[in-house]
Amino acid sequence: MRTAWSTSEAPGRPVMEKALAAWLLVAAATAGTTTPTEVVQATVNRAITLVQDADLARPVNADKRRSELRRVAEDLFDFGEMSRRALARHWGECSSQEREEFVRLFTDLLERSYLSKIENWSGEKVLFVSEAIDGDYAAVRSKIVTVRKQEVPVEYRLYRAGQRWQVYDVLFEGVSFIATYRSQFNRIIQASSFAGLMDKMREKEVEVVSADHHAGK
Helix, strand or coil, rough: CCCCCHHHHHHCHHHHHHHHHHHHHHHHHCCCCCCCCHHHHHHHHHHHHHHHHCCCCCCCHHHHHHHHHHHHHHECHHHHHHHHHHHHHHHHHHHHHHHHHHHHHHHHHHHHHHHHHHHHHCCCEEEEEEEEEEECCEEEEEEEECCCCCCCEEECCCCCECCCEEEEEEEECCCCHHHHHHHHHHHHHHHHHHHHHHHHHHCCCCCCCCCCCCCCC
């Protein structure tokens, strides 16, 4: 009398194989269909979770928390595209080495702005209002509800990079971060030169765009 099934004869295997195949098909079909709103919302939630982490809030873990928050930002923002848009026509006049250094310096500038806002989070609510998609571009509209019950509209501009949605600009109350930096960079370049702008960025003398007044703080 046979007391065990061979692997090839196991009665549940065909069913399990079909179920696994069906699951893989569903996973493959949905892997690239995450909506822009879901991308932004997931990132915002991750950042807030990190800020609320009591262990990471300890002074001894300050560097670790900043590193984790940077990783979250890098998953959402395309700093290379943001750099190109902020530099505008001057981008085409730069060498590959100048572009590489500019992206690094501008990324540091944006991260300092981003990290300072996130680390000052004090219980504001983030509500997602609507989404608009036009081909490979999208806008996700949200609002921050402050502790004073003020509502601050925040709009994320995204584009599709392969199978991913990434942010290339953020608008606070209709004011573009990238346009604001572009204006500042143009003024510096016109007053001195591109090299002068780079010197200011190396010395961290470029003004960090702030949205504190929008947040009602």
